[in-house]
Amino acid sequence: VDGLPLLTSILLCPVIGLGLIVLIPGGAARAVRWVSLLSALAATVMSIQLWRGYDAVTGGLQFVERLPWVEAVGISYHLGVDGFGTILVMLNSIVYLTGVLTMWDLTERVKGFFGFMLLLVVGVYGVFMAQDLFFFFFFYEVAVVPMYPLILIWG
Structure with a gap:
């Protein structure tokens, strides 16, 4: 589909899911x-x-999306994937889906677990897609923060 920002759409799936979970x-x-x-x-x-x-x-970088953000310091919302990045995005999706299905019967702190998991997934997708150092670091931190409560509470 021409014109569809596919990488942003993939990135927004867990973001929208997280937003809905917060409202539940x-x-x-x-x-x-x-x-x-x-x-x-x-x-x-x-x-x-x-x-x-x-x-x-x-080969090379494909599905490129670029929007200037803070031009004075060269920061832009720049996503793209190469062959390896494509495989990693696909792998993250499989792990994401498997994680949801594996924890389906969780009974305690369900909202917290799935909320943190979706936040982690957003960060990992972003790390694999980011082509700007600022956003790479941002998404890396987004992925690291929810790992602490996920490991601490749910092991």
């Missing part, structure tokens, strides 16, 4: 699970589209 009441664990699953499925479908659309013959 704490006791509605079933709704939290379904929002997480739907966001994981959407990201996986788009990642498959990314993988299928990558032209390995041409």
